[in-house]
Amino acid sequence: MTELTLVIGNKNYSSWSLRPWLAMKQAGLKFSEVKIPIDIPERYAEIRRYSPSGKVPVLIHGDLKVWESLAICEYIAERFAKDLWPVDLAEKAIARAICAEMHAGFQNLRENMPMDCRNRYPGEGMTAATEAEIDRIITIWRECRQKFGKGGDMLFGNFTIADAMFAPVVLRFVTYDVKIHSEARDYAEAILALPALQEWVAEAYRETESILYYTA
Numbered sequence: 001m002t003e004l005t006l007v008i009g010n011k012n013y014s015s016w017s018l019r020p021w022l023a024m025k026q027a028g029l030k031f032s033e034v035k036i037p038i039d040i041p042e043r044y045a046e047i048r049r050y051s052p053s054g055k056v057p058v059l060i061h062g063d064l065k066v067w068e069s070l071a072i073c074e075y076i077a078e079r080f081a082k083d084l085w086p087v088d089l090a091e092k093a094i095a096r097a098i099c100a101e102m103h104a105g106f107q108n109l110r111e112n113m114p115m116d117c118r119n120r121y122p123g124e125g126m127t128a129a130t131e132a133e134i135d136r137i138i139t140i141w142r143e144c145r146q147k148f149g150k151g152g153d154m155l156f157g158n159f160t161i162a163d164a165m166f167a168p169v170v171l172r173f174v175t176y177d178v179k180i181h182s183e184a185r186d187y188a189e190a191i192l193a194l195p196a197l198q199e200w201v202a203e204a205y206r207e208t209e210s211i212l213y214y215t216a
């Protein structure tokens with residue numbers, strides 16, 4: 001197999017990088033990482049060497065470069081790890097819908113509660129608009145767990161791309177001390193218990209770059 005390389009941003013801040021990184025780890029894929037600290041103007045040219053959009057993550061597989069976190073997850077599922085989607089077609093359609101909802105939405109949460117794994121800002125960022133988006137996320141988690149989650153601890157039982165897409169939200173809930181209950185809390189705890197997620201967070205703690213007001 002041609003070597004896979006994932007170009008990512010800082011583990012502490014880059015929520016979009018975490019998504020395919022976690023999916024690839026959960027799928028048991030071997031890959032190298034190139035980390036380019038984001039939000040440092042001198043680094044923009046370096047990111048553009050890899051990424052036509054000027055943003056990370058980017059997956060490099062031979063001559064192919066795939067940018068956009070969800071497109072990377074789709075590629076690795078099709079190419080290497082079909083079980084990153086639910087088998088049942090209706091469940092797969094719902095999984096894709098919530099991934100698209102996450103990828104395209106929740107702007108207020110993203111702006112007001114940016115991912116910052118190693119810091120704690122209890123109560124910050126909780127506007128009415130953010131709260132409405134958090135309610136919607138909790139509804140998604142609760143409904144998926146109740147309807148599709150019987151076979152395991154994840155949204156569709158076993159780990160899928162949907163869990164990768166929502167993992168940064170779980171980390172935000174820890175940083176901003178967002179109170180969640182019952183199925184949503186159990187689900188968040190299951191995500192936090194994944195060894196790969198813990199590896200990402202441990203590496204975030206070892207990073208030294210600090211970004212103020214980062215929103216992604």
Ligand SMILES: N[C@@H](CCC(=O)N[C@@H](CS)C(=O)NCC(=O)O)C(=O)O
Pocket residue numbers: 009013014015016017038039054055056057067068069070216
């Ligand atoms: N829609 C893109 C978003 C990628 C994105 O915004 N990446 C941020 C890091 S989390 C980035 O590269 N920022 C660098 C910059 O904006 O200069 C995806 O899903 O991959």
